Amino acid sequence: MEMDICYGGVPSKIPNNSMGIRGYDYVEFYVGSGKMTAYWHAKALGLDIVAYQGPETGTRDRISFLLATKTNMKIMITASLQPSTSDIISFVNQHGDGVKRWCLEVVDVKKTYDAAMKNGGVPVRPPYRLEDEHGYVEQAAIKLYDDAEINFINYDNYKGLFKPGFEEPVQKYEVERKTTGLTHIDHIVGNVHVNEMDFWASYINKVLDFETFVDYGPGDISTQYSALLSKVVRSKDGVIQNPINEPYKGKRLSQIDEYIIQYHGTGIQHIALSTTDIIRTVRNLRENGMEFLDRAPKTYYDEIRKKSKELDGLITEDIDTLEELGILVDVEIGSGGYLLQLFTKPINDRPTYFYEIIQRRKGATGFGQGNFQALFESIERDQERRGNLTETEDE
Numbered sequence: 001m002e003m004d005i006c007y008g009g010v011p012s013k014i015p016n017n018s019m020g021i022r023g024y025d026y027v028e029f030y031v032g033s034g035k036m037t038a039y040w041h042a043k044a045l046g047l048d049i050v051a052y053q054g055p056e057t058g059t060r061d062r063i064s065f066l067l068a069t070k071t072n073m074k075i076m077i078t079a080s081l082q083p084s085t086s087d088i089i090s091f092v093n094q095h096g097d098g099v100k101r102w103c104l105e106v107v108d109v110k111k112t113y114d115a116a117m118k119n120g121g122v123p124v125r126p127p128y129r130l131e132d133e134h135g136y137v138e139q140a141a142i143k144l145y146d147d148a149e150i151n152f153i154n155y156d157n158y159k160g161l162f163k164p165g166f167e168e169p170v171q172k173y174e175v176e177r178k179t180t181g182l183t184h185i186d187h188i189v190g191n192v193h194v195n196e197m198d199f200w201a202s203y204i205n206k207v208l209d210f211e212t213f214v215d216y217g218p219g220d221i222s223t224q225y226s227a228l229l230s231k232v233v234r235s236k237d238g239v240i241q242n243p244i245n246e247p248y249k250g251k252r253l254s255q256i257d258e259y260i261i262q263y264h265g266t267g268i269q270h271i272a273l274s275t276t277d278i279i280r281t282v283r284n285l286r287e288n289g290m291e292f293l294d295r296a297p298k299t300y301y302d303e304i305r306k307k308s309k310e311l312d313g314l315i316t317e318d319i320d321t322l323e324e325l326g327i328l329v330d331v332e333i334g335s336g337g338y339l340l341q342l343f344t345k346p347i348n349d350r351p352t353y354f355y356e357i358i359q360r361r362k363g364a365t366g367f368g369q370g371n372f373q374a375l376f377e378s379i380e381r382d383q384e385r386r387g388n389l390t391e392t393e394d395e
């Protein structure tokens, strides 16, 4: 079988960057109902509940479910059990369900944290140790956007299930569902206010010794109604990729504005999950009940067929099947590869956070620039249904 180069997100035990970052570790959501959200991730996204923290394990103020794939892609769902857990309650009150933190597995938490501090990082929590009879896990946190955090974590001295406080799950929700074949986190995207993108891009570049990989300026990402600006910052070995979007003026309200209004602040917009067989993944996710954005028009796929023919049949997937499943294709001029991708609808009650499913083929390194128009027109159709594609005053 032809092997793909997986560019973003593939963790490596021996890092090739100055901050000792091995790769993405878990992403933690703060939500209103932990059980329901964990169930949805098990049923629709096809993840397994592998570790649990709650009253049965001696934790009385919160409940956390760790979900994972066989390849150790990890999502944590956390909810409050008491009014006193003010960090969770106030987060959910303000933002609705959303991503509180993304963790980077590092070789040495103290070293990475100290370097981040020296580079101008805003501290949230200095390095601390969680210990039990299986050893210890070290963790630390720095600030990101309004209420989010980047965490550094290391498990090298821990032999237990996940980390202290977590045990075998009481309830695994082994419901009937199709396997989805998701392998790892490819990239994590943030939405920020007007004029904040450059601030956050230079903050992350400085603090984590990242670099700006792509810069989409005015006119690069727009539909007839609305627009946005985007910068992709990444670790110098490409293992961590973090696009940052800000709204840009258009005739109607930008989807980034809609996010910020509904989220009551800035935060994580989407996480892209990688697969090596997007046709199977999307087919099975649809059967599991996952809702995706509306399909692109027929003319979009006619154009893809034409492009693929011109490039000697570059796209090896059956384009009729891609069309049937609504999967978008971006042929990259620069890398010579192509990207297959699709966005889910927002997964929570507020139209804020969603997932992206992505497959990088033949060395594709981009983020689907050729699909922005089709994707954003689909998003705008939903925005319109919600009554949020309103006219802006200055046009």
Ligand code: FE2
Pocket (backbone or CB within 6 Å): 187, 189, 270, 272, 356, 367
């Ligand atoms: Fe993305």
